[in-house]
Amino acid sequence: MDVVSPELNSLLPDEIMDTEAIEDVPQPQPVATTVQSEPSDDTSVPMETDTPMVSESLSLSLATSTATTKTTDSVTGTSVSTSGLQKLTAPFTISPANHQIILNKVASSQATEAAKSVGTQPQVIKQEGQKLLVTAIGKSGQPIVLQLPHTGSKPGVSQTSGDTKSQAPQFKVVTIGGRSELKPVVGSASNQVTTLQAQQLKAVQIAKKTPASSAAPIKFIITKTVNSKGLSPQTSVPPVIAGRVLTQNSPVIPPRTITLSETHNTSIQSIPGKKIAISPLKTPSKVTVVSVASPTSNTSQKSVALPVNVALGQQILTVQQSTSASPVKVATSQSTAQSIKPVQSVAVGGVGGSQFKTIIPLATQPNVQQIQVPGSRFHYVRLVTATTASSTGQPSGPSTSSIQTGDLSADIFTVVFIWQMVAPKPLTSAAQVVTTTQTQQRLIMPATPLPQIQPNFTNLPPGTVLAPAPGGGNVGYAVVPAQYVTQLQQSPFVTLASSSGFPASTGIQTQARLPLNGLSTAETTSRPRKPCNCTKSQCLKLYCDCFANGEFCNNCNCNNCFNNLEHETERLKAIKTCLDRNPEAFKPKIGKGKEGESDRRHSKGCNCKRSGCLKNYCECYEAKIMCSSICKCIGCKNFEESPERKTLMHLADAAEVRVQQQTAAKTKLSSQISDLLMRTTPVISSGGGRLPYTFVTKEVLEATYECLLEQAKKAEQTHQPQAEAERMILEEFGHCLMRIISSAGKAKADCASINC
DNA sequence: GAGTTTGAAACT
DNA sequence: CAGTTTCAAACTC
Structure with missing residues (x-):
């Protein structure tokens, strides 16, 4: 594993926060209750935001961002409404040691402290000592710990705060934020089969500790909606099973994969991976979910698609399930997945449908979990060590999962940033990368130097680059190109589609899109990246656009290409070399200009001498931006008042109009011909x-x-x-x-x- | 499609 | 840091 200098962190923010590159997913604006992440959070996440997407990026909110979240069963029409729900703008925190997942930002301690200040305990969903800590990013949110229930726990039982031993056999609907009553828990496993098949809805109840008494816990709703499509009536395994939580510590415990996600024509697959592709990437538009899996895990994982609405305090995590998901597969995978793998994964589907967040168990650590959260463009995953997690229960039934309130005491050691939601693709068994995208993905995984976790990163695949956050203490970052995921998926040994329980998404664009050179997201996503034609650089130098963009070569015309998984070592070395030469080598060249200047400008400026900066040789012109004062170009004509530039722009616009007209005419003609043929x-x-x-x-x-x-x-x-x-x-x-x-x-x- | 031009990246 | 070389994309024919 390579650790890059802290400078790497400095280059991450810009790209990460550049939401322009992120595929546009409809995200309703949160109503007044939306919690905005504090800019101060950047201390842990040193990101330079060109666009104010921080809260959105970090938001786990998926289905709704409004104050009231309503989950309606597609079949029965039953709905669970939570008032005061807000976007959960919290990153996930995962505690490998205790199976804790903390949905919180790096400054989770702040939220925790805030919670403590009000006397509340973080809400915990426990399973055999595994905890999911969900906390709001920033200030107002209180940490919620989702603790997996013991197998013997009874369904429908709500756990009070502090009762870490009590177990709920199944997911419960819990409303957080002012509502004291608990929602009825979805039936038991057997019941769930009927209920879920009929309702295709699964609810996860999460009890929230109240400051004063645990009797009236605040609830947040985690609902699972399983798409009825492809669900066979004879399916013996209900979607609920997907939500089953099993004890990871137990050798016979099946891997747990909880997918809280919108299954919108997307497939989420959790694969026991041995590798994590982490590499510094250049553009913000790419986000790849990186799996940190234990090399020893060789069994199939269970994945559950769950629409989740989590309202925590003033923050809400909303996940809605898409209708396209195939519950049958999920059930199958769950039923088949048994105790071999200690991997937990949670996929949360968002409204956008193509976005997922996955928390993957790190290495052999039993506490590591995978979480996929769709609906959020930007995700945060923090791995923390939980000191209070209990892990003695045995996984009883597939449908048993409980949410308990519990103590949260964990040392944050790892933070994973995931942004740029993408359509899930089948994952390879060797890698635990969970998400794929129509647009580029990039995974940034901050890693902390905690000794107990460090061993996990040794299992990271070559190419993994970890960087300590600047002044972040035990927090670091790792950047993974989305392309890595693609390659893993394309690898011959990646064949989880059948076992993933999710239908493989079709038409997924494997090539990540970057807002290269300041191009807008639409621009970058609308056309595929050009394949490179490198012949001498082995695609391991910045000459290669693929490499420079942090992508693997895919469908390129290059010769002797080393920019692939087969040459991870060389690639990693090349990345290091580039970073050594220029710590900002993979940072977007087009950044924010100085105050008063244009919003976008070339970070280094161009050096054109003969092109007048009016040809694509010029990086400024190519990025459709003006040359700035930092450019060293000669005979520059790429400035605002330049008549040449204006003329060129007009010509370009006219040409574009012509192309559009021609395209429209062709389309119309084609339609007419087709219609004529149909008639004749x-x-x-x-x-x-x-x-x-x-x-x-x-x-x-x-x-x-x-x-x-x-x-x-x-x-x-x-x-x-x-x-x-x-x-x-x-x-x-x-x-x-x-x-x-x-x-x-x-x-x-x-x-x-x-x-x- | 081959050859030329160009400027960033890499090298010295 | 400056000059030179290498490289691949952009461009021209």
């Missing part, structure tokens, strides 16, 4: 608006031919020029076609009138 093509079946008869019959063709021939003869007799003759013939042909179409339409109408 003989159709046996009368469905789909097709004409029931064959109108272009042999007789029609012969008649048309006669007409055309007659027109030709007429032209010849009148000694018309060839061009005129052709025109006449074509004109006649057009008339023939019109008559055919007219006849066809009339015949169809007549047919319809007689109901044929």
